[in-house]
Amino acid sequence: MLGHPRPHSPDPNEESVLFPTIDFAIFFAVVFTVQWLLVPYAGPWKGFMVAASYLFYAWWDWRFIFLLAGATAIAAVGGRRVHEAQGTSRKVILWTSIGLLLGLLAFFKYYGFVAVNVDNLTHAIGLGRPMPLVVVTLPVGISFFTFMAISYVVDIHRGVLRPARGIDVTLFLSFFPHLVAGPIVRGTELLPQIRRMRNPDDVHYVEAFWLISAGLAKKVVLSSYLSTYVVDPVFADPHQHSALEVLFAIWGYAVQIYADFSGYTDIAIGIALLLGFRFPVNFRRPYTALDLQDFWRRWHITLSFWLRDYLYIPLGGNRGSERRVSLNILITMLLGGLWHGASWTFVIWGAYHGFGQIIGRRRRAARVAAGRSPDPVGRRQVAWARFVTFQVVCLGWLFFRSDTLGNAFGMLSRLVTGWGMDSSLVTPLAAAAIAAGIASQYMPDEWIGKIQGVFADRRPLVQGGILGLVLLAITTLGPQGVAPFIYYRF
DSSP states (O other): OOOOOOOBOOOTTSSOOSSOHHHHHHHHHHHHHHHHHHTTOHHHHHHHHHHHHHHHHHTTOGGGHHHHHHHHHHHHHHHHHHHHOOTHHHHHHHHHHHHHHHHHHHHHHHHHHHHHHHHHHHHHTTOOOOSOOOOOBOOTTHHHHHHHHHHHHHHHHHTSSOOOOHHHHHHHHHOHHHHTTOOOOOHHHHHHHHHSOOOGGGOOHHHHHHHHHHHHIIIIIIIHHHIIIIIHHHHHOGGGSOHHHHHHHHHHHHHHHHHHHHHHHHHHHHHHHHTTOOOOOOOSOGGGOSSHHHHHTTSSHHHHHHHIIIIIHHHTTTOSOHHHHHHHHHHHHHHHHHHHOSSHHHHHHHHHHHHHHHHHHHHHHHHHHTTSOSSOOSHHHHHHHHHHHHHHHHHHHHHHHOSSHHHHHHHHHHHHHOTTSOOTTOOHHHHHHHHHHHHGGGOOHHHHHHHHHHHHTSOHHHHHHHHHHHHHHHHHHSOSSOOOOGGGGO
16 A cells, blocks of 8 residues: 655654743843844854754754755855856756755655655565665754755846855754744845844834734644644544534644644744844735635745745746646645655645646636636625635645545545534534634734734833733643644654
C-alpha cells in the first residue's frame, strides 16, 4: 500500500514548544532592549540580531543552525553570481542555486515519503526494497526559509532586487519572528527595512499589542480548546464517534487551524512591529470567501502569492488554452499541497483545491459569457456563496488533518453511518467556540480601530493594567499545556 507517515517533527499534541513561553518572554525582553540600544550602530545591531535569531533556532536543535547557514550561503553566493554573470551562465547559476535549495528541502522533508513508496512499489513487482529507510528529522521552518531563499535569488535574476551584503542576507533569512512559521517575507519587503535606521518613536505599539493579544487569544484559548476537546479525540478514532461529532470535529478543525496559524502570524507581525519592522498581511478573513479562488487570496496570502509569482506565472499562468491554464492551476496546487508535507493526504488536499479552482474559474467564465456578474450579487447570493465555500474548504481540511487516507475515509464514512449515536462531545461551549471563530472574521475593521483608539488614549499605567488583565484572562481560559503551533511542522 502506497503511503508514508508524516516526517518526524514537533508533535502538535505535545506540551513542549520550540521556545517555552516564559523563556521566550525573557529572550524577547532582552532582544527588544538591546536591539533598540544598538540601532544607531548598524554593524553591531545586525550582528546581535543574527546571533539572537540563531540562538532562537538553536533552542529547538542546535545542529540545524548549520542547515540554516547552508541555505543562507547558497542564496547569498547564488544571488551575487547571478547578478554578475552574463548570458546563459546566469540561468545555469540560477537553476543550480534553486536546485541546491530544493535539494536540501527534498531530503529533509520528502526522502522518507519517496523511499517508502518506491520500496513498496518495487517490492510489489518483485524487485525487493532498494532504498534504505532512514528516519529524517524535519527541521522546523525549513519550508519557509527555503522559499524565502529561492525568492531572493529569483528576484535578483529578474532584476527587481540587487544582491545584499552577506550579513543582510543572513538576517533576512534568520530573523526570528518569521523564521519558524512565516509569513514568507520577500527580499524586496524586508531587506530595505534591515538597511534603514529605525526610530522607536515611530513604532506602532498599540497595533502591536493588539496583534499579540489577539494572536495569543486565538491560539491559547480558541485553538487549544477545540483541539483538546473536539478535534483530536474524533480524528484519533472516528469509528468511536457519531456523525454529528465528526461534523463538529471537521468544522472545529477549520476554526482551529485558522486560529492557530493566523494567531501565530498576528504574534509574529506584532513582535516585528515592536522591533521596528512591518511584515506583510498573511490572512484576510478567509472564511468570508465567495469561492476557492477568493479563499486563496485570503488564506496564507504570502504562500499564495509566492506560488503565483514563482510557479504559476512561470508555468504560463493565464496564457494559452483553457486546458493549459487548468493544468497550470493543478500543478501549482499539487505542489502547494506537497509543500505542506510529504503525505498522500496533502497531495489529495492540493489536488482538491486545484480542481476546485478550475471549476470555479470555468463557472465564472460561463457567467460572464451569459452577460451576468462573475461574482454573486445580493445579500442572499453572497451569504449562500460564503456558506457553500466554507463547507467545501472544510471538506478539504478533513484530508489535510488526517494522518492517513484510511483515517480520512473513515471520517467520511461516519458522516453517513454514524447518525443516531450519542454525541457527548457536541456541547454548547464547543458550538460557541466554532461560531465565535467564524463570526470574528465578520468583525468590521472600524470596531478594531475604535478599540485600539480607546486603548491608545489611556495613560501608560492604565495600558499596562489592561494588558495584564488580558494576559491573565487568556492564561485562565486556556487549557493547561498549550501545544506548539500547527505550522511548526511545515
